[in-house]
Each structure stands twice: as C-alpha cells, then as structure tokens.
Amino acid sequence: MSEEALLKINGHEYTLPVTVGSEDEIGIDIQKLRAQSKCITLDPGYGNTGSCESAITFIDGEKGILRYRGIPIEELALKSNFIEVAYLLIWGELPNKAERESFSNQLTEHALLHENLKHHFEGFPGSAHPMAILSAMINALSCYHDDFTCPNSEETLETASAKLISKIRTIAAFSFKMFRGEPFRYPDPKRQYVSNLLHMMFSLPHKRYDASPVITRALDTILTLHADHEQNCSTSTVRMVASSGANLFSSISSGVCSLWGPLHGGANMAVIDMLEKIHQGGLDISKCVEMAKNKDSGFRLMGFGHRVYKNYDPRAKILKGICDEVFDELKIDQDPLLDIARKLEEAALEDSYFKDRNLYPNVDFYSGIILRAIGIPTNMFTVLFAIGRLPGWIAHWRELYLSGDKRISRPRQIYTGHTERSYTPMEER
Ligand code: SDX
Numbered sequence: 001m002s003e004e005a006l007l008k009i010n011g012h013e014y015t016l017p018v019t020v021g022s023e024d025e026i027g028i029d030i031q032k033l034r035a036q037s038k039c040i041t042l043d044p045g046y047g048n049t050g051s052c053e054s055a056i057t058f059i060d061g062e063k064g065i066l067r068y069r070g071i072p073i074e075e076l077a078l079k080s081n082f083i084e085v086a087y088l089l090i091w092g093e094l095p096n097k098a099e100r101e102s103f104s105n106q107l108t109e110h111a112l113l114h115e116n117l118k119h120h121f122e123g124f125p126g127s128a129h130p131m132a133i134l135s136a137m138i139n140a141l142s143c144y145h146d147d148f149t150c151p152n153s154e155e156t157l158e159t160a161s162a163k164l165i166s167k168i169r170t171i172a173a174f175s176f177k178m179f180r181g182e183p184f185r186y187p188d189p190k191r192q193y194v195s196n197l198l199h200m201m202f203s204l205p206h207k208r209y210d211a212s213p214v215i216t217r218a219l220d221t222i223l224t225l226h227a228d229h230e231q232n233c234s235t236s237t238v239r240m241v242a243s244s245g246a247n248l249f250s251s252i253s254s255g256v257c258s259l260w261g262p263l264h265g266g267a268n269m270a271v272i273d274m275l276e277k278i279h280q281g282g283l284d285i286s287k288c289v290e291m292a293k294n295k296d297s298g299f300r301l302m303g304f305g306h307r308v309y310k311n312y313d314p315r316a317k318i319l320k321g322i323c324d325e326v327f328d329e330l331k332i333d334q335d336p337l338l339d340i341a342r343k344l345e346e347a348a349l350e351d352s353y354f355k356d357r358n359l360y361p362n363v364d365f366y367s368g369i370i371l372r373a374i375g376i377p378t379n380m381f382t383v384l385f386a387i388g389r390l391p392g393w394i395a396h397w398r399e400l401y402l403s404g405d406k407r408i409s410r411p412r413q414i415y416t417g418h419t420e421r422s423y424t425p426m427e428e429r
Helices: 033-037 072-078 083-092 097-109 115-123 130-144 154-180 195-201 214-223 235-244 248-259 267-281 283-291 314-329 335-352 352-356 363-374 378-403
Strands: 006-008 012-020 026-028 059-060 065-068
Touching: 006 033, 006 130, 012 033, 065 072, 065 083, 065 314, 072 130, 072 214, 072 314, 083 097, 083 154, 083 195, 083 214, 083 378, 097 154, 097 283, 115 130, 115 154, 130 154, 130 248, 130 378, 154 195, 195 214, 214 363, 214 378, 235 248, 235 378, 248 378, 267 335, 267 363, 267 378, 283 335, 314 363, 335 352, 335 363, 363 378
Parallel strands: none
Antiparallel strands: 006 012, 012 026, 059 065
16 A cells, blocks of 8 residues: 655645555545645545544445444444443443443433523523524533533543433423423433433323333434434534534534534435425426436435435435334334335436436435334424434544644635735725
8 A cells, every 4th residue: 555645736746645544544644735835635525535533433435334433333223222322432332331330320310401501491482493492502501510511531521421411312302392382391210311302302291101112212223323423514513613622512512503404414304394395295206306306496305315425324224124113113004205205215216317426315314204203393303313413423522632633623725816906995986
C-alpha cells in the first residue's frame, strides 16, 4: 500500500502522507497542504473529506455494512438492547453484568427533571415543535447540572451520560403530553427504558399504558438502529461545536438542531407526509416515481438515497422486518401507507434512474410507518431519532475530548466575491 500521495500543481510536486484505517480505508493527509503549496482542497458537503479518525462506527456504503465498535448492526439488533448498545458506543465494550446494572441504576436515578424545569414547558405554545423544545430543554438542563456539563473523568462522564440519556426521554414525553394537553406522567422506576418512555407518553391518571413486549422490543430496536452513524450531519455538528470547547449539553443541543432537517433526521416525518399525500391524492405510483426523477418537480422520494450507502441501508432491511412484526402484533392487516411504501420501493428499485444512482431505501423509509402504527404522532418521529442518536453523539464528544486534539474546527473557503473596490458615497449610489 503506497504510504504517500503525490500532488503536482503550479509546476511543483508535493508528497502527502497517507493514513490507512483498520478497514483499509485510505486517507490522504492534507494537514500541511496549504503551508506547503498555498493550495486548499474544495469539497462542498464533505463527501470526500474525512474530518477525523474514529473508532466508534464503521460503515461500508458499497456493501451495506454497519458495525458499532466492530459488532454488526444485525447482531446487535437481534441480541442486544438500546441501553447495552449505548454503553458499547460510549465506552467501547459491551458492559458486564455489574457495569450494566450500575448504568441502569443511574438511568433510573436521573430520570426526573428538576421541578423548575417543568415550568419551562408552560413557556412554549401548544403548537411548538417537539424538536424545538428538545434542543432548548437540553441546553436548559445544563443550568441545573452545571457540574456535569464538562465531564473530565470517566466517572463524571458516566453520570452525565446517564443524566442526558434518561432525561431526554422525560423531556420528549413531557413535550408530547403538553402537545396533547394531558397531565405529565412521571417516570416509573420499576420500568425499563423504552417501557418507561411509552408509559410517560401514553399513561393517563385513570388509565395505565403497558405496551406489549413486541411493541417495546420494536421501539428498543429502532433506537438501537439509530444510535450512531459515524460522521453524519448531526454528529459532525456535535463534534464541530465541541471543538470550540463548548460543553457536552450545548454540543448535544446543536446536534438536535441539525437532526431536525428534512434531509437528515427529519426525513422520517417527510416520508409519512409524502405517503399521506400520495394516499389522499390517489396519486399513481409510477407518476410519483417519474416526479422524483424530475428535479424541477421539487418532489423527492423521501427515505430514499444516502450520502454513504450506495446499497440497501442495512437498518432499512431490519426495519422492514420489524414492520411485519408490529403490524401482526397490532393486528393491522391493511395499511395503505405501508402498501404505497412497498409499491414505491418496488417501482424505484426497478427504475434505471434510481439504480444508476444507487438510490435505495434508508433508515427513514420504514421507521415512520412503524412509529405511526404504534400511535406516535409524526411530529415526534425525529425526537425518537434524537433519543436513539444521543449515545452516538456522546460517544463522539468523548472521543474528541479524549483525543487531546484541542484544535477548533475551522474549514477554509475559496472566495469568489468582488476583488478590492472603494466605498461608494450615498450621493453616487
Ligand atoms: C439520514 O449521513 C447519515 O448517515 C444520515 C443518516 C444517519 O443515520 O445519520 O443515515 C440518517 O439522514 C438518512 C437520509 C434521510 N434523508 C432522506 O431520505 C431525504 C431524501 N434523500 C436525499 O435528499 C439524499 O439522498 C440525501 C440527502 C440523503 C443524500 O444526498 P447526497 O448524498 O447529497 O446526494 P445528492 O443529493 O447529490 O444525490 C445524488 C443524485 C442526484 O441526482 P443527479 O444530480 O446525480 O442527477 O441522486 C438524486 C439527486 O437528485 N437523489 C434523489 C434522491 N436522493 C438523491 N432523487 C430523488 N429522490 C431522492 N430521495
């Protein structure tokens, strides 16, 4: 394997060192490029640019491979659970019995919000989007836990992680209750993570909500599938913000804001919106596929395509199977949106436009259909994505913090504006 790259420009030759990862990915190290050649690289959207070296998650987009700390997502989805996976992502190894018990106890211990924080919800209009509430409340949390906002030891990081992972669930449930105009339901210390989330969302003073094991397991697996995805937009945002020395809570809050976008975590909402429009409009599937191919139509096949996966997103494959389990459990034998989704997928996968561009269903294509079947409203979908992605964001914040790389992230640019010109006085404008 060549240990260096050769760059010829402006009549000069520059040799650039090469980094090879544990899965033989090759990175041309350009850290000294500008100093040597006065040139920079240009890569809008960073599709060809590595921002860091990381040991957390490996994706092979061509082969549709996703592994957390080396363990294939298929195995984790089948054999593990969200809290164990959160521990694996953050600390690099699956927890042993004692570690899992200690972390689980911390999650129970830190499930409540400070009572003053409860009043923050009254300041939001009933129509407030839960993602706006989530990012605001995570920052507000830092005011009540300022001793954990910059964890500088594994012990304080474990407590900070437990606080965030446990309280994000309470914040999500309280925002859901506010949206529904129902009284908040407090966490039940006897319930496991997902069962407690569903309890806080759906229990009422006069009616307990106990989700079936199939539904609880399905949602737990959805969170596991969303737990990390290397340098995606929101995780890169968390790392970018953390590079300025910003605390863990504010870095996470910025990740929530990035995830909200419809091209990223907001796609699960956009998929349902798309399917409902097709259903209500009685639109013809083949016409929808044609529209998605026509850039001027402004219509994209939401839940399709991916910056990295140029093969079927392995998470979408698993979610497709969970769809059937949930629909069987809920005895839903007919769901028009699922039918439309399946027909869209079939039509797109046979169409050369999608095949030529390696556009396949991604994690968002089926997740919304499952969440909707469970009774979770569309505006909470991306909040569920954020709950799932939180351990990944924490893992990357920790990795950056431990890396000792204290340089602030600050990309360069190629300036294309006016060259120097003088100020024009008002009378001459
Ligand atoms: C997530 O990064 C991650 O890991 C993200 C994520 C995670 O876990 O964090 O996996 C979660 O965000 C999944 C993606 C959810 N977003 C969507 O489903 C929105 C719909 N998909 C797209 O907008 C798009 O595919 C992206 C944003 C996901 C990827 O965009 P890219 O890599 O910038 O690709 P592109 O826009 O340059 O598209 C390449 C070509 C273009 O056509 P040409 O210019 O080559 O003719 O494919 C076309 C695009 O027009 N295209 C689509 C399309 N997605 C890409 N055409 C129709 N429908 C689509 N969905």
